[in-house]
Amino acid sequence: MLHMDDLDTPALTVDLDIMEDNIRRLQAYCDAHSIALRPHIKTHKVPAIAHMQRRAGAQGIACQKLGEAEVFAAAGFDDILIPYNIVGRAKLERLARLMHQCHLTVAADSVTTIRGLAWAAAEAEQPLDVIIELEGEIERAGVHTPEEAVALARAIETTPELHYRGVMIYPSDPESAPKLRAFLDALAAAHLPAEMVSGGGTGAAYHSHEVPELTEIRVGTYVYNDWNTVRRGWCTVEQCAQRVICTVVSRPTPDRAIIDGGSKTFSSDGELPMGHILEYPEAAIYHMDEEHGYVDISRCARKPEIGERVRVIPNHACPVSNLHDVIYGLRGDRVETIWPILARGKTQ
Amino acid sequence: MLHMDDLDTPALTVDLDIMEDNIRRLQAYCDAHSIALRPHIKTHKVPAIAHMQRRAGAQGIACQKLGEAEVFAAAGFDDILIPYNIVGRAKLERLARLMHQCHLTVAADSVTTIRGLAWAAAEAEQPLDVIIELEGEIERAGVHTPEEAVALARAIETTPELHYRGVMIYPSDPESAPKLRAFLDALAAAHLPAEMVSGGGTGAAYHSHEVPELTEIRVGTYVYNDWNTVRRGWCTVEQCAQRVICTVVSRPTPDRAIIDGGSKTFSSDGELPMGHILEYPEAAIYHMDEEHGYVDISRCARKPEIGERVRVIPNHACPVSNLHDVIYGLRGDRVETIWPILARGKTQ
Numbered sequence: 157m158l159h160m161d162d163l164d165t166p167a168l169t170v171d172l173d174i175m176e177d178n179i180r181r182l183q184a185y186c187d188a189h190s191i192a193l194r195p196h197i198k199t200h201k202v203p204a205i206a207h208m209q210r211r212a213g214a215q216g217i218a219c220q221k222l223g224e225a226e227v228f229a230a231a232g233f234d235d236i237l238i239p240y241n242i243v244g245r246a247k248l249e250r251l252a253r254l255m256h257q258c259h260l261t262v263a264a265d266s267v268t269t270i271r272g273l274a275w276a277a278a279e280a281e282q283p284l285d286v287i288i289e290l291e292g293e294i295e296r297a298g299v300h301t302p303e304e305a306v307a308l309a310r311a312i313e314t315t316p317e318l319h320y321r322g323v324m325i326y327p328s329d330p331e332s333a334p335k336l337r338a339f340l341d342a343l344a345a346a347h348l349p350a351e352m353v354s355g356g357g358t359g360a361a362y363h364s365h366e367v368p369e370l371t372e373i374r375v376g377t378y379v380y381n382d383w384n385t386v387r388r389g390w391c392t393v394e395q396c397a398q399r400v401i402c403t404v405v406s407r408p409t410p411d412r413a414i415i416d417g418g419s420k421t422f423s424s425d426g427e428l429p430m431g432h433i434l435e436y437p438e439a440a441i442y443h444m445d446e447e448h449g450y451v452d453i454s455r456c457a458r459k460p461e462i463g464e465r466v467r468v469i470p471n472h473a474c475p476v477s478n479l480h481d482v483i484y485g486l487r488g489d490r491v492e493t494i495w496p497i498l499a500r501g502k503t504q
Numbered sequence: 505m506l507h508m509d510d511l512d513t514p515a516l517t518v519d520l521d522i523m524e525d526n527i528r529r530l531q532a533y534c535d536a537h538s539i540a541l542r543p544h545i546k547t548h549k550v551p552a553i554a555h556m557q558r559r560a561g562a563q564g565i566a567c568q569k570l571g572e573a574e575v576f577a578a579a580g581f582d583d584i585l586i587p588y589n590i591v592g593r594a595k596l597e598r599l600a601r602l603m604h605q606c607h608l609t610v611a612a613d614s615v616t617t618i619r620g621l622a623w624a625a626a627e628a629e630q631p632l633d634v635i636i637e638l639e640g641e642i643e644r645a646g647v648h649t650p651e652e653a654v655a656l657a658r659a660i661e662t663t664p665e666l667h668y669r670g671v672m673i674y675p676s677d678p679e680s681a682p683k684l685r686a687f688l689d690a691l692a693a694a695h696l697p698a699e700m701v702s703g704g705g706t707g708a709a710y711h712s713h714e715v716p717e718l719t720e721i722r723v724g725t726y727v728y729n730d731w732n733t734v735r736r737g738w739c740t741v742e743q744c745a746q747r748v749i750c751t752v753v754s755r756p757t758p759d760r761a762i763i764d765g766g767s768k769t770f771s772s773d774g775e776l777p778m779g780h781i782l783e784y785p786e787a788a789i790y791h792m793d794e795e796h797g798y799v800d801i802s803r804c805a806r807k808p809e810i811g812e813r814v815r816v817i818p819n820h821a822c823p824v825s826n827l828h829d830v831i832y833g834l835r836g837d838r839v840e841t842i843w844p845i846l847a848r849g850k851t852q
Binding site: 162163164165166167198220221240241243244246247250265266268269272291295296297298299300403404405406407408409412414416417419420421423424425445446447448450461462463465474475478479480481501503504 | 510511512513514515546568569588589591592594595598613614616617620639643644645646647648751752753754755756757760762764765767768769771772773793794795796798809810811813822823826827828829848849851852
């Protein structure tokens with residue numbers, strides 16, 4: 157059996173025991189609180205892992221882009237939420253085709269998006285389920301006021317090709333609950349109650365019972381966890397399943413080591429230090445160029461030598477998955493499986 | 505002929521007229537100053553574009569990773585410099601195989617790397633050209649002192665499998681010249697003169713004649729240019745050939761637009777604003793999530809509407825190439841060619 161030391165570096169790996177435990181733990185929480193768990197596949201982009209999440213009890217999946225949904229529909233998923241405005245003729249034609257492959261729910265935050273979705277549903281000759289994207293705390297997309305939500309819900313409800321299902325928000329932590337409630341109350345008062353209330357976010361996940369309006373949560377990062385998750389106190393180092401094996405390729409000074417993974421391997425996402433080296437917890441990755449990770453080893457009692465291999469927990473798991481073609485599933489130090497990251501690079 | 509408006513978004517494109525002019529301009533400068541131009545292919549990762557650079561007069565190419573060199577050797581390139589320490593058994597075996605496919609020069613900054621390279625050369629049963637990586641201003645990899653450079657040159661010179669060729673430094677702007685000269689003087693005094701002196705950097709490129717010791721320069725970004733290059737005054741907006749066509753998918757407030765390209769399309773590299781929108785020069789991309797670009801349109805007289813398409817000059821061209829499977833070559837607004845980005849994702 158292939159040993160992890162046999163893998164060329166940088167090598168993207170997942171500790172299967174830790175990942176399985178992460179999947180079990182959140183599913184048990186959701187089951188205990190009767191909240192549906194809809195894993196967001198953006199974190200791993202691997203259908204085989206989503207099948208593990210489904211077998212554990214997940215209800216459907218979320219795919220951020222149509223291109224990801226196409227891959228996962230082809231891999232057997234039949235309940236896919238796209239929490240993203242689908243806009244433009246090329247995408248709407250793809251959406252119509254995809255409606256023949258699986259059950260889709262799509263989010264919208266404007267009448268322009270609604271009109272396009274209606275066109276796609278007419279093309280597909282079947283109704284399309286639509287939810288309204290509400291603006292959450294991060295002020296990204298989403299309708300801004302309860303009045304806008306009501307107007308949009310009515311526009312969906314009165315469009316014969318569409319079926320109004322409810323709402324989504326991101327993130328759905330307890331701090332965002334008052335804003336969510338204002339939206340839901342307005343919709344209920346207009347006789348447009350939300351049957352589906354989809355929340356999300358790894359930080360919010362274990363607080364979902366504090367927002368009882370939620371019928372489901374979309375959560376991605378929990379499957380792997382990452383150094384951002386640890387930094388925010390949402391998990392422990394021991395619960396981080398994704399690691400990148402790197403090689404020390406240079407030791408220019410006593411206090412500096414260069415590893416063969418930089419932003420092309422890890423992305424530039426997140427704060428300093430950029431990830432965490434398991435073998436050298438005192439080391440700090442203080443900068444990355446595309447192919448170089450700069451490591452401050454001044455606080456390490458023993459210093460890593462050229463040729464030594466180290467395992468790095470990345471700052472942000474999701475973009476790392478998008479940068480690699482395969483992920484090695486490790487059982488201890490053995491390679492149990494090699495998964496192609498089938499939905500990598502689906503920017504459209 | 506396919507029109508750029510027919511492309512689904514986000515779509516990575518290159519304006520062929522601008523790129524051809526960028527290639528011609530730097531080659532003319534290098535020819536005028538008798539400096540060899542060795543394009544660094546990390547910016548485009550497309551063999552067809554490197555062939556255009558070669559036809560214009562470039563002498564060889566630089567590939568940062570062995571996996572890129574494998575792709576370009578297979579595409580007909582016979583003079584490849586890898587300015588990176590190649591470390592570890594798996595890579596050294598690949599290096600030995602690649603030595604049968606093209607002429608390689610490899611950089612090293614340690615005796616450990618030298619020993620590995622000698623092993624690979626013995627495997628390949630042919631000598632390997634080696635240059636010493638000198639530490640430049642950015643303090644990344646590279647030998648730290650002239651004494652170390654002399655010791656390493658001697659180690660290469662006395663290794664029968666290896667052929668000592670000279671040195672490399674990055675960047676090679678005039679400010680780094682005194683440091684470079686100290687290295688070169690020490691090597692010459694030790695009867696180990698550098699026959700090859702390889703510099704690099706898009707910012708340094710047009711100043712190479714101010715560092716007459718340079719025999720060649722490795723330059724990547726000049727082929728496309730990007731918003732970082734404009735920001736630093738190294739080129740004009742009109743000289744930026746790489747653009748990503750995006751669609752406005754949400755307009756949550758009068759002053760905010762969301763485009764369908766975020767860090768999965770552009771990377772998170774660089775300062776604010778994150779790139780430049782050609783159609784809305786007053787707009788500012790102030791944040792990116794993976795699939796969302798947040799645009800401040802408060803200063804725009806006319807505001808972009810949902811469904812509108814815009815062209816974005818990315819902050820940093822190189823990671824963008826690494827995030828896309830194809831690039832559309834535009835002649836005006838027509839798609840003249842579609843190039844697969846064959847060396848995308850070659851992290852190893």
